[in-house]
Amino acid sequence: MIKARRLPLAFFVDNRFRMNDRYYKFSRFLKEKYGEKVRKISIDAGFTCPNKDPLTGEGGCIFCRNDSFSLMQSLQNISTKEQIEKGIQTAKQRKGVNKYIIYFQSSTNTYAPVDVLRRYFMESIAVEGVVGLSIATRPDCLSDNVIELLDDLSRKTDLWLELGLQSSFDTTLKIINRGHTFQDYLNAVQKLSVLNLRICTHIMIGLPGESRRHIIETADKIALTGTQEVKIHPLLILKDTQLENTFLKGEIQELKLNEYVQLVCDFLERIPPTMVVQRLTAESPLDMLLAPDWIKNKMAVLRYIEQELKRRGSFQGSRFKNL
Numbered sequence: 144m145i146k147a148r149r150l151p152l153a154f155f156v157d158n159r160f161r162m163n164d165r166y167y168k169f170s171r172f173l174k175e176k177y178g179e180k181v182r183k184i185s186i187d188a189g190f191t192c193p194n195k196d197p198l199t200g201e202g203g204c205i206f207c208r209n210d211s212f213s214l215m216q217s218l219q220n221i222s223t224k225e226q227i228e229k230g231i232q233t234a235k236q237r238k239g240v241n242k243y244i245i246y247f248q249s250s251t252n253t254y255a256p257v258d259v260l261r262r263y264f265m266e267s268i269a270v271e272g273v274v275g276l277s278i279a280t281r282p283d284c285l286s287d288n289v290i291e292l293l294d295d296l297s298r299k300t301d302l303w304l305e306l307g308l309q310s311s312f313d314t315t316l317k318i319i320n321r322g323h324t325f326q327d328y329l330n331a332v333q334k335l336s337v338l339n340l341r342i343c344t345h346i347m348i349g350l351p352g353e354s355r356r357h358i359i360e361t362a363d364k365i366a367l368t369g370t371q372e373v374k375i376h377p378l379l380i381l382k383d384t385q386l387e388n389t390f391l392k393g394e395i396q397e398l399k400l401n402e403y404v405q406l407v408c409d410f411l412e413r414i415p416p417t418m419v420v421q422r423l424t425a426e427s428p429l430d431m432l433l434a435p436d437w438i439k440n441k442m443a444v445l446r447y448i449e450q451e452l453k454r455r456g457s458f459q460g461s462r463f464k465n466l
Contacts, residue, residue, distance in 0.1 A: 149251065152386075157340050161251045165411075165417065165449055165453065165457070165459065166263040166411050166420045166423075166429060166450040166452070166459035167416065167417065167419050167420055167422040167459055168419075168420060169372070169419055169420060169422075172419045176301075176444050177242055177396060179241070179242060180238065180239075180240050180242075181242045181243065181244060181274065181275075182234040182238055182240040182242070182243050182244070183241065183243070183244045183246045183423055184226075184227055184230035184243050184244065184245050185230070185248045185249075185250040186226040186246065186247060186248065186249075187226070187248070187250075188223050188252060188263050190249070190250045190252050190254055190255055190464075191250055192207075192251040192254060192281070193281070193283065193284060193322065193334045194207075194281075194320070194322040196254075197205075202320060203320065204309075204319050204322075205319050205320050205384065205385035206319065206347075206378060206379065206380070206381065206384055206385075206386045208381045208382075208384050211331065214309040223263055223266065223267070224266065227245060227267060227270055227273075230243070231270070242272055242273075243270075243272050243273050243274065243275075244273070244274065244276065244303070245267040245270070245273055245275070245276050245277070246277040247263070247278045247279060248277075248279050249269075249279075250279075250377070251279075251280050251281050251284050252279055252280050253280040253284045254280070254281075254284045255441065257286075257288045260289070261418065263418055264276060264292075265296075268296070268299060273300070273303055273356065274300070275300055275302065276296060276301070277304075277305060277343075278293075278303065278304055278305065279305040279307065280304065280305065280306065280307070281306070281322075281323060282306050282307075282308065282323050282327040282328040282330070282331035282332075282422075283322070283327045285331050285334060285335070290334055290335075293335070293338055293340060295341075296338070297338050297339040297340045299463070301341075302340040302341070303340065303341050303342075303343055303454070304340050304342055304343070305344075305345060305371070305454055306328060306332070306342060306343070306344050306345065306370075307345045308325070308344050308345055308346060308365075309345060309346060309347040309350065310325075310329045310346070310347065310357065310361055311325045311328075311360065311361040311363070311364045311365065312325070312353070312357055312360075313325055314352070315351070315352060316351050317355055318350070318351050318352055318420045319350060320385070321349065325364075325383070328344075329368065332369060332370060335384035336369055341371045341419075342369075342371055342372065343372035343373065343419075344368075344370045344373050344374070345373075345374045345376065346361060346362075346365065346373060346375050346376070347375075347377070347378055348376070348398065348403060348406050348407065348410070349375055349378035349397075349398035351389070355405075355406060355409065355463055356411075358406045359409055359410075359413060361410075361415035362409070362412075363413055363464060365414065366415055366418070366463060367464075369378035370418070371418060371419060372418060372420070372421050373414060373418055373420055374421045374422040375407055375410060375420070375422065375423050375428060376396060376424065376425040377398050377403050377423065377425055377435065379425055379427050379435075380395075380397060380430060380432075380433040380434045381427060381431045381433060382430075382431050382433060386434060390433060390434065397434035398435055399435070400437040400444070400447065403444075404444075404447045404448050405451065407423055407448050408448060408451045408452055408455065411448075411452070411458075411459045412458075412459065413463055413464070414463060415460055415463050416459055416460030417460075420459070423444070423448055424438060424441050424444045425438055426438065426441065
């Protein structure tokens with residue numbers, strides 16, 4: 144396992160905490176790196192997932208509904224090039240943004256022939272104003288050919304590789320039918336660590352059978368892997384998923400807002416102060432959502448997290464074990 148560099152507590156206090164940032168926000172990282180606002184343009188390239196593939200999969204994760212990704216419903220019948228053009232036009236008009244990261248968000252975006260992946264990715268970074276590429280995938284979808292492609296891409300543009308992990312406990316991964324192990328994740332991080340890219344790890348809070356102990360242990364494990372960024376999401380219970388039946392039978396309870404806020408703060412306290420936090424909540428089209436209802440107000444969730452950290456007198460990295 145790759146260990147994170149030991150940092151003095153004063154690093155975080157002096158550089159971020161004093162500026163009222165209780166955690167290292169992705170927006171701040173981008174502003175520091177590029178000197179201006181940068182907008183992520185989410186696209187759906189139409190890829191599938193090995194866990195849903197009829198030839199290799201086992202029906203997918205129990206919570207998964209691929210068209211639940213924000214905006215993905217409206218993009219599925221538009222070419223990748225058109226999606227990028229539309230996203231850039233909107234960002235320019237509404238946000239006044241001139242730099243973009245193309246985000247291959249939906250499904251597993253390294254699960255296709257490498258020549259197909261290369262065509263999509265190279266087409267994306269050739270667009271004027273694009274400064275980076277973000278690719279969402281799974282730890283078990285990084286073949287040697289894909290690693291070679293990522294290495295090539297990293298020499299041409301800024302590159303993010305988003306690894307969906309959800310939990311560091313194999314018992315949980317089996318319950319949610321994830322289709323890979325925590326060791327698969329560690330192996331993926333090891334392979335990616337020699338490349339010139341940033342790794343973002345996805346973690347989910349509220350998974351069946353998990354308690355505060357699981358969240359804290361997962362945070363402690365992720366903190367020492369060398370991954371540079373993290374996304375933390377609450378478990379969403381969506382219609383037409385395996386999880387819907389479990390929820391309707393009363394076999395799983397929805398996560399309460401206060402519970403989520405407490406667990407997110409516990410997690411943030413235990414990761415390095417240099418680890419960029421890309422997201423702290425999740426979104427879904429309302430007609431698909433069964434629970435929790437509180438995710439409808441994204442800004443309120445973020446505000447409650449900030450308030451809880453302030454109430455604790457705490458901040459990201461305050462309990463990081465390498466400090």
